[in-house]
Amino acid sequence: MRKGTEPELVVITGMSGSGKSIALHALEDSGYFCVDNLPPELLEPFIELEDQGRGRKIAIAVDVRSGRSLPQLPLLLHSLRDRGIQLRQIFLDANDQTLVRRFSETRRRHPLSQPGEADIQQALLQTIMRERELLTDLRDRSHVIDTSYLRPAQLLACVKELISAPASHLTLVFESFAFKRGITLDADYMFDVRMLPNPHYEPELRPLTGRDQPVIDYLRQQPEVALMQEQIAHFLRTWLPALARDHRSYVTVAIGCTGGQHRSVYLVEQLAAEFSSEWFTLRRHRELGEN
Structure with a gap:
């Protein structure tokens, strides 16, 4: 990758049901090329392929659907930073009660649910707790947005505000x-x-x-x-x-x-x-x- 042509990369992670698809829509509206659920091991090859010296703006959502390759992500992101890529990490979170309600309303299964496991509230809470443990390292390294009480329009505005901030400054x-x-x-x-x-x-x-x-x-x-x-x-x-x-x-x-x-x-x-x-x-x- 040639010096001065590094892409701008936003990595969206977070809890299932916290609004990652809404965040990706906000980034897409802001001119980012967005990919949902990219396996971590394909992150670097994908950036190389997409950039081709154009300095393209890229947004990628990665979460527990990546399975066993998820623990690779923090090290990969550290490596990308060392290469000079402008990287922002955003972690979407919500309290347990909100996540349970959202899964109940949409009748979707949690990605960590086991085959044959009923998504009753107690089982779902245990699954959410397991997901939090898996994502702890990524959460600690990201800017966290609590979506528990945010309407979709508020989350859209919040993400757009964040990416408008100077990447090289606090x-x-x-x-x-x-x-x-x-x-x-x-x-x-x-x-x-x-x-x-x-x-x-x-x-x-x-x-x-x-x-x-x-x-x-x-x-x-x-x-x-x-x-x-x-x-x-x-x-x-x-x-x-x-x-x-x-x-x-x-x-x-x-x-x-x-x-x-x-x-x-x-x-x-x-x-x-x-x-x-x-x-x-x-x-x-x-x-x-x-x-």
Whole structure:
């Protein structure tokens, strides 16, 4: 492969039922040549064949359907990085209850189900646990997206945002969520801000969000909120340079409050604006139904 012509490669992995086909559609819409379920041992020959010096954008989905060859994938991806290929790894995840519900709704069998094994809930949960163990190494090396509460349109937008980020720089993702709906699975760092003054108890602020000016004004007047923002920012400024030196592509900072509407949204917006001059930043608001 000639220097300067290396392709841009996105590898999608993740749990069965987590939305990998939707992610591939997003990449296809963005101009990537997409292949689903490529065996890991064919990855390098495929890239050589497809590129031919053209610097083509390629997206490949690999998961437990690869069977015994799956453990080869982390080493192969490391080798591709060493060759200078621009590589992004995205891992789609969802909580067990969501995965069970999705399999029940579609009546599809899990790829790890044994012949003759009924996909009753308990058996399916055990199969999901086995799949998580098989994918642990890939998950640890990837940017994780929790699709448990994402609509397909949200996942499409999220993937397109990620691939628009500079490949050679660390991308900082700020995400708000509601503890009452469950913690997010994709956070590298998670901060609980439920102890802060809550605009929910102000009748005129209740229907608004942390992006609306009256809520912004209210929270800016609270010393505890300013202190929380300052301490989170100090933590990130201390450790982000070390993460960048460790060749991390993405760092996700999740901030949760009770309803995911006011305090966490406000802090995500403020911190994303504060760090945007230092790092490429993205923001997501899980409970607002938008990125």
